[in-house]
Amino acid sequence: MLAMEPILVLITVYISIVYGLLYARTSLPPLLLSFPRSTHLFCAVFQAFPIIFIIRHHFTIAQTGLTFIGIGIGTSIGSVINWYTSRKYAQLIVKWRGFPPAEERLTGAMISAPMLVVGIFWLGWTGQYESVPWYVAGLSTIAVGVGISLIFMSFLSYLVDTYL
Secondary structure (H helix, E strand, C coil), X not given: CCCCCHHHHHHHHHHHHHHXXXXXXXXXXXXXXXXXXXXXXXXXXXXXXXXXXHHHCCCCHHHXXXXXXXXXXXXXXXXXXXXXXXXXXXXXXXXXXXXXCHHHHHHHHHHHXXXXXXXXXXXXXXXXXXXXXXXXXXXXXXXXXXXXXXXXXXXXXXHHHHCC
């Protein structure tokens, strides 16, 4: 299917990039390891949490674990937004006689793609400085959670509607 369907390739690449941004572990070249702060330059979003909250804001490990609550709140908000954007889908089924365009499922992804980028940038920018209060970086995790939730729900429902 990947060889014959360009949209499937693009969705797969996009979701892989999102997963990579969130979870991927990167290895650093030996030259960069000689600099004292260079180990903090290349990490995925979830790897940045200990750096931001333990190293910069002096949280304990348990307190750092609580900062992931923002991701949970964001995914819950994303579920509500997904429900709101897909309410009209039942009307489209009637209008299109059972086969509405699958692209109607991508409204949530259009909302959340910029939101994920803004949330990750916000987390990295505010987490870099000790002078910025910890809750500013903590609030950015809500935007990251909304982005994660809507991107995956939108694209997976699109794929289900496209490839029955």
